Amino acid sequence: MTADIKKRDVALVVDDSPETLRLLTDALDNVGMTVMVALDGAGAMRIVEQITPDIVLLDAVMPGIDGFETCRRLKRDTGLADVPVIFMTGLSETAHIVRGLEAGGVDYVTKPIVIEEMLARIRVHLANARLTQSARAALDVSGRFLLAVNKRGEIVWTTPQAQKLLNDHLIAGIDDTTLLPPVMLQWLEQMQKPGAKPVPSVPFPDNDLLRLNYLGKAGPDEFLLRLAKDNAATIPSEFSKELGLTIREGEVLSWLSKGKSNRDIAQILGLSPRTVDKHLEQIYAKLGVENRTAAAAVAANVSLKRS
Numbered sequence: 639m640t641a642d643i644k645k646r647d648v649a650l651v652v653d654d655s656p657e658t659l660r661l662l663t664d665a666l667d668n669v670g671m672t673v674m675v676a677l678d679g680a681g682a683m684r685i686v687e688q689i690t691p692d693i694v695l696l697d698a699v700m701p702g703i704d705g706f707e708t709c710r711r712l713k714r715d716t717g718l719a720d721v722p723v724i725f726m727t728g729l730s731e732t733a734h735i736v737r738g739l740e741a742g743g744v745d746y747v748t749k750p751i752v753i754e755e756m757l758a759r760i761r762v763h764l765a766n767a768r769l770t771q772s773a774r775a776a777l778d779v780s781g782r783f784l785l786a787v788n789k790r791g792e793i794v795w796t797t798p799q800a801q802k803l804l805n806d807h808l809i810a811g812i813d814d815t816t817l818l819p820p821v822m823l824q825w826l827e828q829m830q831k832p833g834a835k836p837v838p839s840v841p842f843p844d845n846d847l848l849r850l851n852y853l854g855k856a857g858p859d860e861f862l863l864r865l866a867k868d869n870a871a872t873i874p875s876e877f878s879k880e881l882g883l884t885i886r887e888g889e890v891l892s893w894l895s896k897g898k899s900n901r902d903i904a905q906i907l908g909l910s911p912r913t914v915d916k917h918l919e920q921i922y923a924k925l926g927v928e929n930r931t932a933a934a935a936v937a938a939n940v941s942l943k944r945s
Contacts, residue, residue, distance in 0.1 A: 662756070669757060683708070698734065710741050821843050883921060886917060
């Protein structure tokens with residue numbers, strides 16, 4: 639009978655101090671972790687090309703590529719995006735701590751390092767990382783069209799299903815990043831304004847049938863979005879063809895026929911209520927009706943003929 643062998647967690651320790659490396663290597667080895675060592679950022683990048691660590695302990699101040707830039711480079715690799723990075727440094731000013739967190743670190747430990755405290759932090763962040771990975775794996779398997787972006791509109795992660803739909807709509811950024819189109823970035827910026835009421839969804843500028851829906855914040859700088867094909871998109875198209883409406887007027891009529899108020903339609907389509915009012919005026923004129931009830935009845939007749 640073969641005994642189950644528990645996978646050893648792999649820690650990458652990046653520091654140019656031999657004393658720190660020795661201290662951490664001994665401590666991590668004693669708790670059953672496999673330890674890899676790099677003396678600088680360039681060495682760390684070479685190691686992660688060969689193996690993916692479970693956690694990275696990273697000195698902030700090093701010769702050559704410093705820890706902050708090393709962390710940013712690690713996080714740009716989608717295979718490493720979920721790997722927790724704990725900064726280690728003698729720099730304890732708030733500005734340095736903020737800089738480390740903004741670079742993608744999950745924690746910041748000041749030197750001299752207290753081993754018991756460091757091990758406790760490692761256990762917490764490893765557990766959190768496993769929960770995140772399990773949740774995303776479940777989303778991948780379930781076929782959900784989900785993605786997360788940061789406040790700059792950079793794609794942090796996507797499920798495989800969402801990535802397939804996004805491939806033709808993303809914009810290449812610097813340093814191998816991918817970005818939302820500018821109009822969607824403006825939408826994202828609007829959602830971050832204090833007190834602002836965000837538009838719940840927005841269409842892609844080159845494809846009205848593909849929309850992003852805002853689900854909420856998944857972290858301090860991570861927004862969870864759902865990608866969706868507008869299942870009702872063929873209905874506005876029918877309205878547009880048969881009733882002589884523009885595509886946008888067809889969308890407004892479609893949502894009106896579903897009982898949505900002008901304010902609801904404005905939020906759904908990313909328009910102002912005044913713009914929706916103007917579209918409705920044009921719709922009424924083109925249909926030869928006087929109010930929304932009569933317009934909804936015309937829409938219902940078109941849908942019945944198509945069903």
